[in-house]
Amino acid sequence: xxxxxxxxxxxxxxxxxxxxxxxxxxxxxxxxxxxxxxxxxxxxxxxxxxxxxxxxxxx
Amino acid sequence: xxxxxxxxxxxxxxxxxxxxxxxxxxxxxxxxxxxxxxxxxxxxxxxxxxxxxxxxxxxxxxxxxxxxxxxxxxxxxxxxxxxxxxxxxxxxxxxxxxxxxxxxxxxxxxxxxxxxxxxxxxxxxxxxxxxxxxxxxxxxxxxxxxxxxxxxxxxxxxxxxxxxxxxxxxxxxxxxxxxxxxxxxxxxxxxxxxxxxxxxxxxxxxxxxxxxxxxxxxxxxxxxxxxxxx
Numbered sequence: 679x680x681x682x683x684x685x686x687x688x689x690x691x692x693x694x695x696x697x698x699x700x701x702x703x704x705x706x707x708x709x710x711x712x713x714x715x716x717x718x719x720x721x722x723x724x725x726x727x728x729x730x731x732x733x734x735x736x737x
Numbered sequence: 738x739x740x741x742x743x744x745x746x747x748x749x750x751x752x753x754x755x756x757x758x759x760x761x762x763x764x765x766x767x768x769x770x771x772x773x774x775x776x777x778x779x780x781x782x783x784x785x786x787x788x789x790x791x792x793x794x795x796x797x798x799x800x801x802x803x804x805x806x807x808x809x810x811x812x813x814x815x816x817x818x819x820x821x822x823x824x825x826x827x828x829x830x831x832x833x834x835x836x837x838x839x840x841x842x843x844x845x846x847x848x849x850x851x852x853x854x855x856x857x858x859x860x861x862x863x864x865x866x867x868x869x870x871x872x873x874x875x876x877x878x879x880x881x882x883x884x885x886x887x888x889x890x891x892x893x894x895x896x897x898x899x900x901x902x903x904x905x906x907x908x909x910x911x912x913x914x915x916x917x918x919x920x921x922x923x924x925x926x927x928x929x930x931x932x933x934x935x936x937x938x939x940x941x942x943x944x945x946x947x948x949x950x951x952x953x954x955x956x957x958x959x960x961x962x963x964x965x966x967x
Binding site: 679680681682683684685686687690715717718719720722723726727730733734735736 | 746749750753754770772773774775776777778780781782783784788789790804806808821822824828832833834835873876878879
């Protein structure tokens with residue numbers, strides 16, 4: 679059964695940088711694609727994970 | 738009174754156990770456990786293990802992914818873990834993009850807090866939206882179709898039954914029992930929340946049923962926002 683995994687701010691920010699780097703985009707580029715409903719392929723999953731990380735960062 | 742982080746962890750893990758139990762009992766070939774819970778301070782993310790969605794099969798072939806994400810934090814009275822946002826999505830394996838989603842955003846006002854988005858195209862709708870001056874007339878998913886607001890929105894059990902019955906994804910033999918049990922649990926919780934939203938209405942109905950109910954002093958007010966927000 680699932681247990682709570684604590685995340686530090688540093689871990690969240692490192693993960694955020696890692697997935698944006700893997701996509702080859704800045705946050706602003708990705709956000710603009712989401713805003714204009716232009717996300718394709720894996721960008722969807724990355725965008726959702728970025729929003730999760732930002733929720734945990736309280737940003 | 739605020740809950741301590743330990744109490745919130747217990748609530749998150751209980752919620753996680755219910756969700757994991759439902760998923761494993763309804764859908765085949767899921768990872769164990771099917772979900773994970775991430776926390777920082779008093780904020781929690783409950784999501785599919787690994788964050789990449791759960792596999793959905795048709796006759797043993799993976800054709801899609803179930804995207805499941807819930808963002809939770811303390812509720813407005815500081816006692817219970819509350820869902821701030823949730824997403825139940827169906828993503829096609831073919832292009833790794835959503836086919837449809839049921840989303841909930843507690844603080845969303847410009848669009849319905851609970852809504853369905855269908856990622857599809859239809860010429861007649863694009864024509865209509867274009868004439869109406871819509872910003873994204875080509876994209877049906879730009880429409881947020883309202884589905885009952887915070888209290889009457891669909892639950893995960895509804896979405897799972899939709900995937901099995903309507904979309905014909907593979908299922909576990911006993912899926913219906915766990916879906917019905919979970920749905921009953923959800924609706925009882927929502928009924929309790931609705932009672933807190935409008936206690937006088939709840940008391941009136943109970944008096945009609947023969948219950949003897951005396952109002953407290955002072956009278957609790959209605960939570961107007963949950964009554965009129967879309």
